[in-house]
Amino acid sequence: MPMDTLHSQPLPLRRIAVVSETYAPETNGVAHTLSQICRELRARGTEVDLVVPRHPARPRGYEPGIHSVAGLPVPSYRGVRCGLVRPRLLTELWRQKRPQAIYIATEGPLGLAALRAARRLGIAAVSGLHTRFEAYSDHYALSGLRPWIRRYLRHFHNRSAATLVPSPELARGLAADGYQRVQTLSRGVDRRLFHPARRCPRLREGWRAREGAPVALYVGRLAAEKNLALAIAGFRAIQARQPEARFVLVGDGPLREALRRAHPDLIFAGPRHGGELARYYASADLFLFPSLSETFGNVTLEALASGLPVVAFHYAAAATYITDGRSGRLAPLNDEEAWLAAARDLAALAPTERRAWGQAAREAVGRASWPRIAERFSRILASAASETTTDPEGVAVCSGP
Numbered sequence: 001m002p003m004d005t006l007h008s009q010p011l012p013l014r015r016i017a018v019v020s021e022t023y024a025p026e027t028n029g030v031a032h033t034l035s036q037i038c039r040e041l042r043a044r045g046t047e048v049d050l051v052v053p054r055h056p057a058r059p060r061g062y063e064p065g066i067h068s069v070a071g072l073p074v075p076s077y078r079g080v081r082c083g084l085v086r087p088r089l090l091t092e093l094w095r096q097k098r099p100q101a102i103y104i105a106t107e108g109p110l111g112l113a114a115l116r117a118a119r120r121l122g123i124a125a126v127s128g129l130h131t132r133f134e135a136y137s138d139h140y141a142l143s144g145l146r147p148w149i150r151r152y153l154r155h156f157h158n159r160s161a162a163t164l165v166p167s168p169e170l171a172r173g174l175a176a177d178g179y180q181r182v183q184t185l186s187r188g189v190d191r192r193l194f195h196p197a198r199r200c201p202r203l204r205e206g207w208r209a210r211e212g213a214p215v216a217l218y219v220g221r222l223a224a225e226k227n228l229a230l231a232i233a234g235f236r237a238i239q240a241r242q243p244e245a246r247f248v249l250v251g252d253g254p255l256r257e258a259l260r261r262a263h264p265d266l267i268f269a270g271p272r273h274g275g276e277l278a279r280y281y282a283s284a285d286l287f288l289f290p291s292l293s294e295t296f297g298n299v300t301l302e303a304l305a306s307g308l309p310v311v312a313f314h315y316a317a318a319a320t321y322i323t324d325g326r327s328g329r330l331a332p333l334n335d336e337e338a339w340l341a342a343a344r345d346l347a348a349l350a351p352t353e354r355r356a357w358g359q360a361a362r363e364a365v366g367r368a369s370w371p372r373i374a375e376r377f378s379r380i381l382a383s384a385a386s387e388t389t390t391d392p393e394g395v396a397v398c399s400g401p
Contacts, residue, residue, distance in 0.1 A: 013100055013382050015047040019114040020105035021071070021083045023052040024063075027251070027271055028221065029298045030130040033187060034105055038063075040374030049097060051090065051114065053083040067093060069110065083110025090117035099123060101381040101388075105130060107156045115159055124388035126381055127160035128185075129153070129174070130295055154178055161384040164377075166296035167316060185377055187317070188370035189301035193275070196307030196358060198282040207267055207283075213244035214347045214354075217284035217308065219277070219299045220291070222253035230290035230336055232263060234311065234343035242347060247288075250280055281306035285354055286346050287328075289318065290339065304328075304365045307358035311343045321368070327361040 022028060024035040038048045042064070050063070053071025069085040083106075090113055094102075101124040104111045111127070118125035157163040157179055164185040165171050171182045209215045216238060218231050228249075235247040248267040249259075260268050272280055281287075287303035289312040300317040303310050310328035312318035313335075322328040329342035349357065 013041070013046045013378050013385075015049070015097065015099045016041070016381055017049045017051060017094065017099040017102045017114075018105065019051045019102060019111060021053060021108045021110050022106065023050065023055075023058070025057050026055065027273070029296065030105055032298055033130070036188060036190075036370045037374050037377055040370050041378060044374070044378070046378065049093075049099060051083075051085075051093075051110070053110065071110075082108050083113075085110055085113050087113045087116040087120070090114055091120055094118075094121055094123060101126060101385040103128065103377075103381060104160065107153055112156065115156065119159070122388065124381070124384040125160045126162045126164060126384050127157050128164045129157060129170075130166075150177070161388055162380060164380065167320060169315060169319060170295060183380060185380065186320070186368065186373060187296050187298050187301060188373040189298070189305045189365055189368050190370065191305045191362075191365065193278050194281055194302045194305035195278065196282050196362065198275070198278045198306070200279045200283045203279055203283045207246050207248060209246045210244050212351055213246070214238065214242060214285045215246045215248060215283070216286050216288050216343075216347065217248050217250070217281065217303070218288050219250040219281070219302070220289075222249065222251050222256045222259060224255065225291070225293045226253075227290040227292055228255060228259065230339060231288045232259075232266070233336075234288050234290065234340050235266075237340050237344050238347040241344065245347065248280065248284060250277065277302075278306065281308060284308060285351075286311065286343075288343060289313075292334065301365050301368055304361040305368075307355075307362050309346055309354060309357040309361050311339065311346055313339060321364045323360070323364065327357060327364045 018034060018038060020030065020034055022031045024031050041048050047065065049065045049067060051067045051069060054068040069083050071084060072082050094117060102114060102118045104114050104125055104127045115125055154177065162181045162183050163179060164183055165174060166186055168184055171184050174182050207215060216235050220226055222228065238245050246267060248269055250269045250272050252271050256268060269280065281303055287308040287310040289297065289300060289310055291297065292313060294316045297317040300310055300312060301321065304321060304327065310318065310322055312322065312330060313333050314330040315333050318330060322330055324330040329346050331339035331342050
């Protein structure tokens, strides 16, 4: 029986701690998800203490309850820092302000220190698997470490009271790989922010996008693990049939300058946020998402909410929210030829047909709200707290199944 069903009405969460190597204003799926959940929890009256590495873009007083620790940049992953802290310091922090439960979002040194401190204090620790680091290893000359990374991640998560993942598909895969107490926590999207009404003719003029010519969009990190060569190949296939098509890439990363030099006709918009990002989504006509390394893919929901049909592989968020042939096109996992054909077919739709697909896309994420996600998150942590006891040596253990 899943832990969050053991208590139909767990005690309300008054205070929790969230530990992560990355957090807003950093731009990635982990940081975005955590900032949305923390905002919703605070609105519900839960005090949230954050433990994150110091970051130059996060000044003192950036957000209530932030505790900054030392951090080092992660090699080959500029913009993300690795937190460094002794478990004893976290133990002292949580003795002074004891949380009912701790959520550990990343598995680096900071996450490991937090897990050890939580077990020492007898506080329920729930972990989240947000990133498939073993899949990333193949793109950063670390493929030889893949078996070790898999073992470490499994050991790390199995020491927590529960591991949260964003899709049932991933939960089943992890359970088959020996992960215990895996639960699903999907992702939300702000449908008021990401809305088709934000379409901006002036922005399209800046892209030199003629009315009726398709504008393809990509939003995300410009990095090897995102499979961007396929996205560009997909656009070239579209362009071969529709020479006036445009391709806009929003985001930053280690491949940006190399891609810009190799493809000077593409529009590299850099990072965009908030209402400006929403205008980029709404002003495009289709969303190209070629990644094969996602645990979820928050940008898929943002594109759908903005009225964009999406081309993606059949897994993660795409498999949950896209109906093939109605709100987007899905290709079998790893079938690049099918993905390219899907991109060509979607771009070839008449503008009126694309708008109908876009309406279906927006309807598909009608229930994917952050308040609903935060409610489930709160119940999972509250149930974990109710099920955690302390053994005679002061180590937290899960008393549930």
